[in-house]
Amino acid sequence: MKPVLELNQLCVSLKGRKKTKDLVKGISFSVAPGECLGILGESGSGKSMTMKAAMGLLDKNFQVSGSAKFQGDELLGKNAEELRKLRGGKVGMVLQNPMTSFDPLYRIGNQISETYAAHNQWDNEEVRERSINMLLKMQIRNPEEVLEKYPHQLSGGMLQRIMIGLATSMTPELLIADEPTTAIDAITQFEILNEFLRIKEEHKVAMIFISHDLNAISRVADRIVVLNQGVVVDQGEFCHIMHQAKDPYTRLLIEKRRDVMRKYRKALEGEVSHCAPAR
Numbered sequence: 001m002k003p004v005l006e007l008n009q010l011c012v013s014l015k016g017r018k019k020t021k022d023l024v025k026g027i028s029f030s031v032a033p034g035e036c037l038g039i040l041g042e043s044g045s046g047k048s049m050t051m052k053a054a055m056g057l058l059d060k061n062f063q064v065s066g067s068a069k070f071q072g073d074e075l076l077g078k079n080a081e082e083l084r085k086l087r088g089g090k091v092g093m094v095l096q097n098p099m100t101s102f103d104p105l106y107r108i109g110n111q112i113s114e115t116y117a118a119h120n121q122w123d124n125e126e127v128r129e130r131s132i133n134m135l136l137k138m139q140i141r142n143p144e145e146v147l148e149k150y151p152h153q154l155s156g157g158m159l160q161r162i163m164i165g166l167a168t169s170m171t172p173e174l175l176i177a178d179e180p181t182t183a184i185d186a187i188t189q190f191e192i193l194n195e196f197l198r199i200k201e202e203h204k205v206a207m208i209f210i211s212h213d214l215n216a217i218s219r220v221a222d223r224i225v226v227l228n229q230g231v232v233v234d235q236g237e238f239c240h241i242m243h244q245a246k247d248p249y250t251r252l253l254i255e256k257r258r259d260v261m262r263k264y265r266k267a268l269e270g271e272v273s274h275c276a277p278a279r
């Protein structure tokens, strides 16, 4: 099956006054239709930089080389307008901080309409109807009221749901989610991850899910690529990563996850014995 996105030896460097710093050093991977690829790595490992370079989101200070093909079509070298059309159209993006994804000065309804109008020929009535339906689908109550609100009047979880709804309502071929659960509380994180699982099932869309959290990635990804210092250090299915990864950095991430799980189980056991009725 032809990959939806294929990176080949992608490199990113930052031109300084005296020297050039290499940030992404020859990354290659691909994602197939209907597949969810998880990109795992700690802060600064190059996860965001890789996707921004592929999607044309870096400014002129960054040098990008190698190849990034979307449905066989080379993206590097495309002009800004072509790439803008692709993003929000065939490629949906959900970013880490929902607060910064929306303009604080405009009502939510206006921002949704603007996105819909930029990619479709719908009239005002249809845009409103589709906006309300999208909010309902994302389980947002009182959608008419929500359309009138400004971003700061909604919770981070609600904004993230709207972002996901907006990105998926354009029926993208590829959905890129960059740390979509980092800026929200644990319960909302759980619900947002369920949302991604639902989208994967319903839309059969190719998905790239970027996170530093192996737990979150393991819930949605079919395959995982591990990055460290701008290089792919491991890749494979979750089971392979958990049990056979040889790279020391990957093993460290796994140990951290095990440690969190151990603490979680201990806390649960404590809770259970604490709550047990007195004999």
Ligand SMILES: Nc1ncnc2c1ncn2[C@@H]1O[C@H](COP(=O)(O)OP(=O)(O)OP(=O)(O)O)[C@@H](O)[C@H]1O
Binding pocket: 014, 023, 041, 042, 043, 044, 045, 046, 047, 048, 049, 050, 179
């Ligand atoms: N605007 C920038 N200018 C200079 N260097 C940058 C810039 N953005 C990122 N970097 C550097 O590029 C490298 C990769 O950063 P990147 O943002 O891709 O990391 P990441 O894995 O996505 O982590 P995080 O989740 O914390 O953003 C890091 O060394 C980082 O310091």
